[in-house]
Every structure is written in C-alpha cells, then in structure tokens.
Amino acid sequence: MRKAVLVSLDAFFTADVPRLDPEGFLARMIREGAFCRRVETIFPALTYPIHVTMITGCDPDRTGVGQNQPPQPDTPKKERVWYWERKYIRVPTLFDAVREAGGQSCSILWPVGCKNPAVRWCLPEVHPLKGENATLKALKFGTPGYLLMGEKRFGKLRRGIAEPWLSDYAAAMGMDTVRRHRPDFSAIHLIDLDAIRHRYGTFSPEAMEALKRNDRRLEMLWQAMQETPGMEDALLIAVSDHGQEDIRKTVNLTEKIKQLGTGRQVFVQSNGMSACFFAGKDGCENPGKLIALLETHREELGISRIYTRKELDAMHAVDGPLFAVEAAEGIAFSDWLDEEKREAATHGFGPGREADLCLFTIYGKGIRQGAEIESMQMRDVGPTIAGLMGLHLPEANGKDLSGEFLCS
Numbered sequence: 270m271r272k273a274v275l276v277s278l279d280a281f282f283t284a285d286v287p288r289l290d291p292e293g294f295l296a297r298m299i300r301e302g303a304f305c306r307r308v309e310t311i312f313p314a315l316t317y318p319i320h321v322t323m324i325t326g327c328d329p330d331r332t333g334v335g336q337n338q339p340p341q342p343d344t345p346k347k348e349r350v351w352y353w354e355r356k357y358i359r360v361p362t363l364f365d366a367v368r369e370a371g372g373q374s375c376s377i378l379w380p381v382g383c384k385n386p387a388v389r390w391c392l393p394e395v396h397p398l399k400g401e402n403a404t405l406k407a408l409k410f411g412t413p414g415y416l417l418m419g420e421k422r423f424g425k426l427r428r429g430i431a432e433p434w435l436s437d438y439a440a441a442m443g444m445d446t447v448r449r450h451r452p453d454f455s456a457i458h459l460i461d462l463d464a465i466r467h468r469y470g471t472f473s474p475e476a477m478e479a480l481k482r483n484d485r486r487l488e489m490l491w492q493a494m495q496e497t498p499g500m501e502d503a504l505l506i507a508v509s510d511h512g513q514e515d516i517r518k519t520v521n522l523t524e525k526i527k528q529l530g531t532g533r534q535v536f537v538q539s540n541g542m543s544a545c546f547f548a549g550k551d552g553c554e555n556p557g558k559l560i561a562l563l564e565t566h567r568e569e570l571g572i573s574r575i576y577t578r579k580e581l582d583a584m585h586a587v588d589g590p591l592f593a594v595e596a597a598e599g600i601a602f603s604d605w606l607d608e609e610k611r612e613a614a615t616h617g618f619g620p621g622r623e624a625d626l627c628l629f630t631i632y633g634k635g636i637r638q639g640a641e642i643e644s645m646q647m648r649d650v651g652p653t654i655a656g657l658m659g660l661h662l663p664e665a666n667g668k669d670l671s672g673e674f675l676c677s
C-alpha cells in the first residue's frame with residue numbers, strides 16, 4: 270500500500286486558485302503535481318455529507334449522510350447532535366480499506382470520523398452540547414491516549430475550538446503523528462478558511478490571510494513527511510469541499526412556513542443556502558400542494574428554486590426529505606441565526622454555482638507533473654485516492670481516475 274496524507278481545506282474553491290500566493294505551497298503543489306480544479310460537489314454543499322462522499326466514493330443516496338445533522342424535530346435547535354459518528358455511514362470508507370489491507374490510519378477532525386474502529390489515532394470532530402464537558406466528550410469520541418499526549422504537547426496552540434488556532438493545533442497534531450507513527454493513511458480537516466469566510470465574507474482580507482495560513486500548514490506537513498524515514502514516498506493530497514457566497518439577508522424558514530398556516534405538516538431543516546422539508550408530526554399527504562404554496566410566496570421566502578423528490582433522486586441526494594429548496598442569491602436560511610446575528614457568507618447551495626467547484630491536487634513521487642483532469646465529481650475523489658494507494662473501494666459509484674495522475 271502506498272502511504273497518503275489527505276488534507277481537506279474546508280471552503281477552499283476554484284475561484285481561490287488565481288488568488289493563491291504564487292510562491293506559496295499550494296501553488297507549488299498545483300504547478301509541480303497533478304490536479305483537477307473543477308471538482309463538482311454534491312447537493313446540498315455541506316461539510317459533513319461532502320466529506321463522507323469523499324472518503325467513500327459514494328453519493329449521499331448511498332452513504333445515508335445528506336446533511337450535517339440527522340433530522341431531530343423534537344430536540345431544541347442547539348441541543349441537536351450532528352452526524353459525528355462513523356456508524357451513520359452505510360458503506361465502506363477509505364479507513365476500512367486501509368485496515369483491511371493491514372494498514373493504520375489517523376483521522377484529525379475528519380467529519381463523521383468519530384468512534385471509528387478502523388481508525389488507530391483519532392482527534393474527533395465533535396462539539397459539546399448543553400451541559401456536556403468538552404474534554405470528556407472528546408475522550409469518548411476519539412482515541413484517549415493519543416488525545417492526552419497531543420494536549421500535553423500542543424494544548425497551548427488551541428483556544429477551545431476557535432479558529433484559526435484549532436487548525437494550527439490540527440496541523441501540529443498531523444505533523445507529530447506523521448513523525449511518530451508514520452500512518453499509512455492520514456485524513457486531516459482544516460476548518461480555518463471556512464470559519465473565517467462565514468464570519469468576514471468570501472473574499473475578505475481575513476479570508477485571504479486564512480489561505481496563506483493553509484499554505485504554511487501544508488508546507489509544514491510536507492516537510493514533516495520528507496524528514497520522516499518511511500514517509501518520504503507518501504503522497505500529499507489536498508482536497509476541498511465547497512466554496513462560500515456572501516449573504517445579505519437571513520430567512521428563518523421554519524417561522525415563515527408556520528405563518529403560511531402549514532401547521533405540523535412539515536419539519537424544515539435549514540442548511541445555509543438550501544433547506545430540506547421532511548414530513549412533520551401530522552404527516553404531509555400532498556407535498557405538491559405545499560410546493561405550489563411555496564411557489565406563490567417564493568420571493569418573500571427568498572427561494573430561487575424548488576427540488577421535487579424526483580429531482581433530488583436524480584441528483585443522488587439522501588433519502589428522507591419530501592423536497593428541498595435553494596436560496597436566492599444573497600439569501601441564507603437559518604433556524605437559529607436571526608437577521609441581527611447573520612453570518613457574512615455561507616454555503617449549502619445546489620449545483621451550477623461558481624462556489625460549487627472544488628480542488629483536488631496530488632503531490633509526490635511518481636505523479637505526472639502538470640497533469641490536469643478537466644472535471645471530476647466529488648464521488649470520484651475516494652476511488653481515485655484508493656487507486657493511488659493501491660486500494661479499492663468496493664461499493665463506490667465514483668470513478669478511479671488515478672491512472673490519469675500517475676506516471677506511466
């Protein structure tokens with residue numbers, strides 16, 4: 270098995286490529302490695318389902334993870350769990366393929382990566398809910414010995430889970446794990462840019478600083494790989510999940526829908542620039558009628574388009590929602606952020622937007638320098654990484670494009 274270090278640069282997208290520092294490490298990876306600058310993401314463009322699609326090679330209709338959180342209509346908004354645990358994924362992941370081949374993996378803040386028996390070293394992507402202790406929860410969801418050791422060495426880099434410090438911590442943990450354990454597969458999720466974009470805007474000066482920080486983290490990881498015997502030939506792979514778009518208005522769809530007199534027919538789960546509609550307590554016998562009602566209030570609700578169940582199926586969206594809506598430009602749906610507390614930018618949109626296009630780039634020995642694939646689907650990422658490592662994802666519906674990137 271060929272070793273690989275996979276780094277996900279959350280919220281990095283194609284429009285960032287011309288904005289990269291030409292002397293920076295990511296520009297160098299693109300120049301000297303192989304890449305695809307048009308990886309079309311899934312609907313809705315949300316971090317958790319996309320990372321699951323990346324690591325399984327399957328669309329959400331196969332993975333079962335189609336949003337960040339399972340629908341929890343009876344739980345107060347801030348007490349709802351996320352899809353933190355591996356158990357939610359219905360198909361094998363790259364971590365399973367590595368373990369089956371006798372290898373060991375590390376997962377650093379990788380979404381839907383907690384409590385994963387196929388992972389040897391896990392820094393869990395999880396947050397405490399009301400009344401929970403952050404440390405105890407992390408120990409329960411990750412690898413306790415690994416976490417305690419990491420905290421002792423790098424704890425001073427972290428300020429709770431605030432960015433950009435959390436990504437500095439994740440990168441330090443990644444480098445240390447590479448040096449100490451030489452994992453066969455490392456999956457590292459850097460959230461810095463996503464958090465900064467939400468807060469300050471898509472192309473804000475703060476976001477441009479975050480791009481530079483990610484450059485430095487990638488370079489430091491590469492350095493650690495080069496300095497570690499047994500890791501020099503590993504591949505460094507950078508991927509991203511979605512871009513962001515600036516917003517000027519937030520709509521609380523749950524409240525608005527109630528005002529239209531829909532009662533308990535539906536439960537709305539807002540996902541930034543889209544929202545999913547599930548059958549509510551009273552059931553929804555005629556979704557078509559509700560869709561027609563939404564159509565007539567489209568403008569006031571900030572809806573740009575409605576996806577029927579049939580259309581969601583054609584997009585390989587997850588099962589469950591009766592239908593979904595996408596927000597108009599500059600509008601975000603939120604069940605918990607009101608207009609005053611709105612974010613500067615967000616994601617969660619559907620296909621065809623500029624921020625839908627992501628990056629996939631590979632760096633290391635044996636990679637065809639300058640090789641570029643014009644376009645890929647997000648589901649192709651997992652099988653391609655598996656192919657590069659000499660592994661196979663048996664249930665993936667994405668394509669293994671590794672042959673295009675390797676020297677013949």
Ligand SMILES: [Zn+2]
Pocket residue numbers: 279280315316317463510511
């Ligand atoms: Zn993300």
